[in-house]
Amino acid sequence: MNPNIKKEDFISLIEKHQGIIHKVSKMYCNRDECQKDLFQDILVQLWQSYSSFNWKSKFSTWMYRVALNTAIAQYKRDRKNNEDTTQTIPINIVDDDSYNEKENQRNLVHKAIAKLNKAEKAIIILYMDDYSYEEIADIAGITVSNVGVKINRIKHKLQSILKELEYGV
Amino acid sequence: MEFDEIKKAWKDSFNKKGHLNKEEIEAKLTIKKKSNTALNKIKRNYKIDLYVGTILSIAILWWIFNDITSEYKIYILLFTTTFFSTLILWETYNYLKVRKTVMSTNKLKPALIKTIKDIERYVNFNKSTFSKYLILPFSILLGLCLGILRKLGDDKINEIYNLLTIHQIISLSIVAIASCAIFIPITQFYNKKMFKQHLDELKECFDEFNDIEDQGISS
Numbered sequence: 001m002n003p004n005i006k007k008e009d010f011i012s013l014i015e016k017h018q019g020i021i022h023k024v025s026k027m028y029c030n031r032d033e034c035q036k037d038l039f040q041d042i043l044v045q046l047w048q049s050y051s052s053f054n055w056k057s058k059f060s061t062w063m064y065r066v067a068l069n070t071a072i073a074q075y076k077r078d079r080k081n082n083e084d085t086t087q088t089i090p091i092n093i094v095d096d097d098s099y100n101e102k103e104n105q106r107n108l109v110h111k112a113i114a115k116l117n118k119a120e121k122a123i124i125i126l127y128m129d130d131y132s133y134e135e136i137a138d139i140a141g142i143t144v145s146n147v148g149v150k151i152n153r154i155k156h157k158l159q160s161i162l163k164e165l166e167y168g169v
Numbered sequence: 170m171e172f173d174e175i176k177k178a179w180k181d182s183f184n185k186k187g188h189l190n191k192e193e194i195e196a197k198l199t200i201k202k203k204s205n206t207a208l209n210k211i212k213r214n215y216k217i218d219l220y221v222g223t224i225l226s227i228a229i230l231w232w233i234f235n236d237i238t239s240e241y242k243i244y245i246l247l248f249t250t251t252f253f254s255t256l257i258l259w260e261t262y263n264y265l266k267v268r269k270t271v272m273s274t275n276k277l278k279p280a281l282i283k284t285i286k287d288i289e290r291y292v293n294f295n296k297s298t299f300s301k302y303l304i305l306p307f308s309i310l311l312g313l314c315l316g317i318l319r320k321l322g323d324d325k326i327n328e329i330y331n332l333l334t335i336h337q338i339i340s341l342s343i344v345a346i347a348s349c350a351i352f353i354p355i356t357q358f359y360n361k362k363m364f365k366q367h368l369d370e371l372k373e374c375f376d377e378f379n380d381i382e383d384q385g386i387s388s
Contacts, residue, residue: 011194018194023183041206043197049274062274069280072374073206075367106182109175119377122277128176141276142378155172162170 010050013059014043020063021046023129027113027121028071038074042067057138061131065139068122112161116154123147124154207367208267208284211291215264222260226253229315239318252311256304263290278378281371288368292360306349313341 014021025038046066053062113121119140126136133151137144170178189197230253233246267287275283321328 007195007198011191011198014194015189015191018188019183022187026183040197040200043194045206047198052274065276066274068277069275070206072277072281073208073284073371075207075210102178102181105170105174105178108170109178110182112175113179117377118374119277119380128179139277140378141278141280158175159170159172162175166170 006050010047014046017060017063020060020129021067023125024064024067024071026110027125028074028118030114038071041074042070045070061135061139064126064129064131068125068139072118072122108162108165111165112158115161116157120150120154120157123150124158127151127154206284207288207364207371211288211364212264212267214291215260215267218260219257219264222253222257226257229253233315237315237319238322240323241318245315245318249311249315252307266290278375281375281378285368285371285375288364288371292364292368306345309345309348309352313345317341 021039021042024042025035029035029038046063049066053059113124116124122140123136126139131139133144133147136147136151140147142150230246230249233242233249237245239245267290
């Protein structure tokens with residue numbers, strides 16, 4: 001196979017599905033610099049693993065698997081800055097403008113997801129991106145019944161974190 | 170907030186703004202950047218160990234071959250070759266095992282297990298009694314012995330007493346012990362700093378996945 005054609009195909013696929021990399025980078029890193037690093041890391045890993053992709057699963061499913069694996073296994077040199085999940089996401093609760101209200105809501109959701117552990121983050125990202133229980137189980141390597149149970153728990157956990165963030169309960 | 174609202178807010182936060190075009194993606198791929206996973210760091214460390222170890226072994230063997238005139242030269246050469254070959258073969262074996270791991274394409278939980286195993290292999294070897302109390306002190310002693318043999322030249326080994334005074338032997342022993350006392354904590358510290366903390370984090374993540382399984386079973 002001509003390596004240039006292969007690379008072009010790969011780039012087209014990435015362009016189409018890059019939202020996955022953006023989502024994973026943002027969910028696993030808070031700082032801009034860390035997000036950019038992780039984005040590039042995922043891209044490199046995807047390219048290096050592309051030859052092993054057998055097209056038996058959807059490209060996006062495979063991409064999520066590589067991206068989440070890279071995010072979970074990423075080596076953080078500056079742990080303190082990366083793990084301080086409560087400081088870097090701005091919240092502007094007092095503004096009553098509708099756009100800002102939505103923006104606040106999004107920030108709150110991001111902040112709440114940042115408080116989940118790595119495994120919970122992986123599962124909820126997939127669930128919110130409309131993956132089925134079977135697909136989530138396939139990506140995570142756990143059983144379908146466990147996915148269902150866990151998703152319910154994460155939903156409740158997220159809601160209570162949000163309540164805590166909104167009202168300081 | 171209802172979960173549907175949470176989901177909507179999350180989805181809305183990822184609009185197309187900031188998305189890269191083909192040229193930008195290609196540019197990012199062209200920038201030669203080393204992957205930042207612990208596994209890749211370990212692969213690189215193994216490679217460096219192998220290169221440095223091979224160059225050093227060849228240099229030392231060359232030096233023994235050319236510089237030492239002792240009648241035991243052939244035994245020293247054989248012994249040193251065996252010692253370095255064993256170390257290099259062991260490193261190669263470990264490197265090949267880690268190199269096989271393409272963790273990024275596996276399912277998350279099995280990939281995590283494999284990654285933890287590979288990092289543990291590296292960390293455990295470096296903190297093992299074998300590495301701490303055998304290889305390092307042994308290498309230092311070997312170095313000292315080679316120095317003495319070089320100084321002995323054609324003299325018999327039992328004439329070492331004419332060459333070294335008790336005072337010198339004590340000094341050399343102190344140097345050997347001090348070198349071990351300095352290098353062992355340094356390698357341990359490096360090891361812990363570089364990988365132990367990361368390994369603990371991965372184990373924590375694995376426990377989180379296990380917790381998912383346990384919760385599923387108990388429900």
